[in-house]
Amino acid sequence: MAKFWYLVCMITFLELSKLAISRPEQVPTPPLPVLPLPTFSQLKWQQRELIMFLHFGVNTFTDSERGTGKENPSIFNPAGLDTKQWVTVAAEAGISLMILTAKHHDGFCLWPSKYTDHSVISSPWRNGHGDVVQEFIDAVKTHGGGGIDAGLYLSPWDRHDKRYGHDLQYNEYYLAQLQELLTKYGSVKEIWFDGFKGNKARNMSYYFSDWFAMVRELQSSINIFSDAGPDVRWVGNEKGSAGNTSWSTINSTLLSIGNLSVLDYLNTGDPKGTNWLPAECDVSIREGWFWHKSQSPKMLSQLLDIYYKSVGRNCVMLLNVPPNSTGLISESDIHRLKEFRTAIDTIFSTNLAEKCTVEVSNQRGGKGGGFGPENVLDNDHVWTYWSPKENKNEHWIEIKVPNAEEGMKFNVVRIQEPIGLGQRIIKHEIYVDGKKVVQGTTVGYKRLHRLEKVLHCRAVRIIVKESKGLPLISSIGLHLDTYWKP
16 A cells, blocks of 8 residues: 555656646747847847937038038037037937037038047037037037937048048048047947038048958947948938838948948848848928928928928938037927827827737737737737747737727827847738728837828628748737828
8 A cells, every 4th residue: 555655646746746847838938039139239220210310510600511622621610509509409309319519521620639630629619628529529429318319420521631542541531430439438329320421522431441440449339330330321312211112131242331322222121131220211391401491391291200200211311400500400390290109109109909809810929928919919029029930821910999988199100029029020911990001011119100081880800811930929909190291
């Protein structure tokens, strides 16, 4: 009898041991990523959504867009310059990154570079002892509330310096100035390399590989922007408009800085791209990049349209707000920026889907597995998500109003992918009460579909028709845009 109970105890122990081992093994794991993936810095950049450009220099005082390089530094005298005002304006507009033109094509430097006297040193501003870059960086640190970072633009094309056109001498000069900017002023989160130069510019080969290597050495968490990346690419136009199909992936071997034959490719990206290289949409709040007394800011409706075509198409919107000749951001621009931020907050602060139930075709790991539809309504748009099972069936997710008699009114559908695991969705469709209203392609970090009219409905179904690997959705929103007058 004792032997019998011994065997019973042993069997029970073994069965319990199996359960103890198998329970963790039964917890569903995340799906494999779809390569390529963003770096930590690229992921943070994408989440910024709206950033600011500051074009400021001698052009501000000559009423021109493209300086000749022959300007006398004595014209640069922004008597009321207040970089703290710039940062305050940016913070109120919800900006998290500001990029200043430290040197534009005219070659005039906004900092006292020891490699040229064509800079603030030779201007009457601050009696020749001023440093716009330093004041800008200091203001970001002290008045940005910890939520704003600094970026710098350093034009490769230099219409003033006599070394331009002499490959070795100019590249040494450019690298020396890069070292000044990236060692003297603390953390810089984005460096902007503009590939533009005039048709009649002297022949010049830029040592981009050397420049990029130096940047990486001096600032490890920085994002490098140029036509061809390597971290952020140009969208291919200065209208702030990304392609209706917009991939963060591209083949960088097909790109070269200053190559205007690949504008369409830059605009849409490549589903088969082997490099994660998302697009930045640069556009100015005014007609020009530099401040001109005769110009006014774009209408609110124009800015919102650009927002939908940039942020709403898986990109970051880089909005230029040029300081005036006094050294301040103009009141008319401040007013428009406040309107813009108010409109964005009004449209997207309320998600009608949060009051609804969510159903899906199926889910990875079953109910309670961690990949259910409830994840699309939380506040994490990167690392929590709905994942379907590993099968080839059509995948869908549906938002339903609990009280069918009430319905809901909206005209914007927001869809987001957890891009930390790659960009996946190739084609998708949206049905409202069984009627197709959207036939879409890519989603990416954020896709905003602004509909032609306000819809009053009971159910919204999103169907993923084609994807690379399993389609994953991190967030869904149904919003009402009362500013939209199609």
